[in-house]
Amino acid sequence: MGNLLARSAENLFWLGRTLERVENLARIIEITETFARDYSERNWLSVVQINADEKRFFEKYSATDAPSVVGFYLLDGENPTSLPATLQAAHQNARALRPVISIEMWEQVNVMRHHWREVSAKDLAAPGLPRLCRRVRDQCQVHEGIVEGSLSHDEAWYYYRVGKAIERADQTTRLLDIKYHLLMPNIDAIGSALDSSQWNALLRAANGYQAFRRVYQGRMTPAAVAGFLLFSDSFPRSISLCVREITWMLSQLRSRYRLTGGVAAEEKLDEMRAVLGDITIEKIIDNGLHEFLDWLQRQFAGLTDDLREGFFGE
Amino acid sequence: MGDDAKGLLAGYDRGAFFCELTSYRNTNDPQIATVLDRLGRLEFADLSRRSAEAERELFNLGITFTVYSDRDSIDRILPFDVIPRLITGAEWSILEAGVVQRVQAINLFLADIYHDKRILKDKVVPAELVLGNSNYRPEMEGIDVACGTYAHVCGIDLIRDPQGIFCVLEDNARTPSGVSYVVENRTLMMRTFPDLMADLRIRPVDDYGIRLHAAMAEIAPNGAGAGGGDPQVVLLSPGIFNSAFFEHVFLAREMGVPLVEGRDLVVDDDKVFMKTTGGLERVHTIYRRLNDDFIDPEVFRPDSLLGVKGLMRAYRKGNVALANAVGTGIADDKAVYAYMPRIIRYYLGEEPILPNVETMICREPEGLSYTLDHLEELVVKPVGESGGYGLLIGPKASKEEIAEFRLKLRHDPSNYISQPMIGLSVVPTLTASGVAARHVDLRPFAVTGSSTWVLPGGLTRVALREGSIVVNSSQGGGSKDSWVLGGQNG
Numbered sequence: 031m032g033n034l035l036a037r038s039a040e041n042l043f044w045l046g047r048t049l050e051r052v053e054n055l056a057r058i059i060e061i062t063e064t065f066a067r068d069y070s071e072r073n074w075l076s077v078v079q080i081n082a083d084e085k086r087f088f089e090k091y092s093a094t095d096a097p098s099v100v101g102f103y104l105l106d107g108e109n110p111t112s113l114p115a116t117l118q119a120a121h122q123n124a125r126a127l128r129p130v131i132s133i134e135m136w137e138q139v140n141v142m143r144h145h146w147r148e149v150s151a152k153d154l155a156a157p158g159l160p161r162l163c164r165r166v167r168d169q170c171q172v173h174e175g176i177v178e179g180s181l182s183h184d185e186a187w188y189y190y191r192v193g194k195a196i197e198r199a200d201q202t203t204r205l206l207d208i209k210y211h212l213l214m215p216n217i218d219a220i221g222s223a224l225d226s227s228q229w230n231a232l233l234r235a236a237n238g239y240q241a242f243r244r245v246y247q248g249r250m251t252p253a254a255v256a257g258f259l260l261f262s263d264s265f266p267r268s269i270s271l272c273v274r275e276i277t278w279m280l281s282q283l284r285s286r287y288r289l290t291g292g293v294a295a296e297e298k299l300d301e302m303r304a305v306l307g308d309i310t311i312e313k314i315i316d317n318g319l320h321e322f323l324d325w326l327q328r329q330f331a332g333l334t335d336d337l338r339e340g341f342f343g344e
Numbered sequence: 345m346g347d348d349a350k351g352l353l354a355g356y357d358r359g360a361f362f363c364e365l366t367s368y369r370n371t372n373d374p375q376i377a378t379v380l381d382r383l384g385r386l387e388f389a390d391l392s393r394r395s396a397e398a399e400r401e402l403f404n405l406g407i408t409f410t411v412y413s414d415r416d417s418i419d420r421i422l423p424f425d426v427i428p429r430l431i432t433g434a435e436w437s438i439l440e441a442g443v444v445q446r447v448q449a450i451n452l453f454l455a456d457i458y459h460d461k462r463i464l465k466d467k468v469v470p471a472e473l474v475l476g477n478s479n480y481r482p483e484m485e486g487i488d489v490a491c492g493t494y495a496h497v498c499g500i501d502l503i504r505d506p507q508g509i510f511c512v513l514e515d516n517a518r519t520p521s522g523v524s525y526v527v528e529n530r531t532l533m534m535r536t537f538p539d540l541m542a543d544l545r546i547r548p549v550d551d552y553g554i555r556l557h558a559a560m561a562e563i564a565p566n567g568a569g570a571g572g573g574d575p576q577v578v579l580l581s582p583g584i585f586n587s588a589f590f591e592h593v594f595l596a597r598e599m600g601v602p603l604v605e606g607r608d609l610v611v612d613d614d615k616v617f618m619k620t621t622g623g624l625e626r627v628h629t630i631y632r633r634l635n636d637d638f639i640d641p642e643v644f645r646p647d648s649l650l651g652v653k654g655l656m657r658a659y660r661k662g663n664v665a666l667a668n669a670v671g672t673g674i675a676d677d678k679a680v681y682a683y684m685p686r687i688i689r690y691y692l693g694e695e696p697i698l699p700n701v702e703t704m705i706c707r708e709p710e711g712l713s714y715t716l717d718h719l720e721e722l723v724v725k726p727v728g729e730s731g732g733y734g735l736l737i738g739p740k741a742s743k744e745e746i747a748e749f750r751l752k753l754r755h756d757p758s759n760y761i762s763q764p765m766i767g768l769s770v771v772p773t774l775t776a777s778g779v780a781a782r783h784v785d786l787r788p789f790a791v792t793g794s795s796t797w798v799l800p801g802g803l804t805r806v807a808l809r810e811g812s813i814v815v816n817s818s819q820g821g822g823s824k825d826s827w828v829l830g831g832q833n834g
Contacts, residue, residue, distance in 0.1 A: 032576065032620060032622075032625050033620035033621045033622035033623075033625065034620060034621050035602050035604060035608055035618060035619070035620055035621075036608070036619045036620055036621055037605070037607070037608055037619070038602070039621045122584065125406070125584045125589070126583075126584050128406070128593040128597070128603075129579075129593050129596035129597045129602070129603040133405070136405075136406060137404055137405050137406065140404060140405070140406045141404050144403075144404070185621065287621075287622070288622070289621055289622050291621060291622075341621045342621075343619040343620075343621075
């Protein structure tokens with residue numbers, strides 16, 4: 031068997047990324063709806079900020095109330111970061127990949143899209159919204175199970191996993207950046223129940239609430255939360271773990287398939303690992319968390335460019 | 345009639361037509377008796393439910409074609425009717441031999457007209473009909489193709505008259521489609537009707553991809569795959585927005601080869617390469633599902649973004665094989681079709697095993713005057729069209745429609761042929777209100793590398809509208825499973 035078509039590799043990368051994005055978006059909206067009722071407008075604004083959609087959003091809406099933000103992300107197919115648009119992109123990638131991926135993988139994405147096409151405004155009314163988000167998350171997780179059980183763990187699998195890991199890491203940096211800086215001023219009102227519930231919501235939005243608890247038990251500080259999301263060596267969405275996984279996958283492509291397209295990306299990853307291994311969360315916060323997260327985001331964007339040049343034939 | 349039908353088929357009336365199920369009732373073939381008996385015992389409600397489940401599964405699996413509107417795309421299934429049509433082992437032997445003969449003649453004809461043109465010099469086929477035809481490709485003159493094969497994949501459309509005689513209605517030598525439905529329909533039947541199919545010896549259809557890949561490897565350029573590997577075969581598709589994209593997926597998947605688009609290929613030093621994650625890799629055979637017009641902007645339509653610049657240079661040099669070859673459209677032209685019995689006799693010295701439907705050629709004065717005198721009885725077809733568009737069905741047309749068509753025919757007679765209206769055979773078909781007779785045709789698929797193999801059965805297309813004889817999917821047609829009985833060895 032020869033090497034994978036460059037276009038297929040790119041489609042796999044984006045299939046992994048877009049479905050991860052769908053899962054994250056559904057989770058963030060579900061958590062915001064459920065746990066962030068206080069400071070409602072500010073919390074819904076943060077969803078828009080996480081997706082860097084301020085400009086597009088305020089062209090259409092004047093206030094970040096729940097119906098506007100939910101409608102913008104769950105119903106508006108013209109918004110390219112909306113769930114229907116992202117799912118449509120995933121579906122398009124999966125369609126182009128049909129000869130490469132397993133039939134079950136394709137069928138499940140196809141059915142997911144068919145389901146979503148039947149969703150309308152009335153499905154978002156309470157208590158339908160959390161249920162709907164939960165269904166999408168379930169479908170994304172079923173998808174991941176199907177991938178593990180039915181996609182050959184060959185070259186194709188690595189591009190899919192790299193895409194997924196980059197998206198996870200990118201989502202974690204965005205979430206942490208916006209939420210941390212949203213919640214920090216409230217630190218003055220130390221010890222209020224409201225504060226810890228907002229930090230809990232941040233962890234839940236990253237799907238890390240329980241994982242954090244197991245590590246930190248009763249201790250909960252903003253620095254601990256930020257450190258956990260950046261440095262945990264076992265939480266699936268931490269930056270360190272994603273960087274480690276991407277590094278491993280690119281080295282596999284090099285050693286198992288003699289593919290050298292990932293060399294530039296590997297150099298970037300080496301640099302990131304060195305920085306992450308050398309620095310503490312206190313130091314990062316002293317120097318500016320936002321600046322550090324911004325640097326990480328630029329690194330991940332650079333990785334995507336390196337892969338595009340190295341593997342995807344551009 | 346006299347069919348002693350019971351149960352589900354009790355009210356079934358095949359009319360004056362041959363029925364692909366019930367006309368076999370008195371043949372004493374135990375397998376056919378079993379099928380009819382089992383079908384008769386099915387409840388209408390059960391059949392309807394299973395049919396709906398089968399169609400849902402086709403939809404979920406994306407065994408669909410896509411219809412685009414301004415803002416949206418809608419996936420549609422080809423409607424699937426769950427009641428199969430039968431072909432006996434003995435009938436199939438004849439059909440198979442007839443299809444092989446026809447494909448052989450088509451390939452000899454193509455080799456001849458692109459080289460010595462003997463058949464034109466001997467005036468068996470009028471030279472201007474071939475050389476002046478828009479489907480004739482002068483670019484192919486003098487090019488030698490592997491195994492002398494031009495039409496590697498051929499679909500021969502057959503219909504069956506009230507006497508039960510199969511005739512050829514049309515040849516498809518360009519990129520005939522529908523084979524994916526044959527294979528997928530069978531899988532679906534096996535899942536939905538295990539009770540109906542149990543212990544019957546139905547010839548399998550699932551090795552189509554293996555046979556196709558073998559033929560594609562046979563025609564690869566000399567020396568391809570030297571160094572141990574197989575020749576690199578790819579399927580060239582216009583892409584995901586093409587309405588037949590599912591079939592392209594199916595074929596690539598079943599052959600186990602990459603599905604490429606024009607932008608994935610590049611020609612360098614008159615050789616074809618595909619862009620992979622490891623750089624450029626040589627391609628030896630291209631099964632292309634792209635019309636001649638689009639394959640190489642250097643030679644054909646310069647505005648084509650779907651093709652590959654320089655492909656024809658590589659092809660001429662013998663560095664890549666194309667299936668089907670360029671220029672096969674001349675062999676399935678409806679005007680050339682009329683000469684096919686003479687073409688078979690000319691090259692093979694044999695009588696055609698499968699007759700043509702009697703055809704009048706309107707470019708010839710006798711043909712035109714006969715057609716004009718009998719418009720009410722004839723089916724008149726434009727020669728350049730496909731998909732069932734632009735034809736007149738005399739017996740079903742109004743006086744105004746006939747008058748209007750008469751003007752068109754007089755204005756451009758050489759664009760038309762005419763044929764008597766054939767009472768197409770029928771098969772019991774599920775409708776909203778019960779099981780009723782609907783007209784069908786049959787498209788067997790032939791795959792040719794160094795020799796020809798015919799997929800047992802083929803695509804049965806069914807006109808779902810009552811009384812309609814137009815089976816095309818664009819005109820409200822569906823499909824059925826086609827069972828060749830008798831097992832692997834007859």
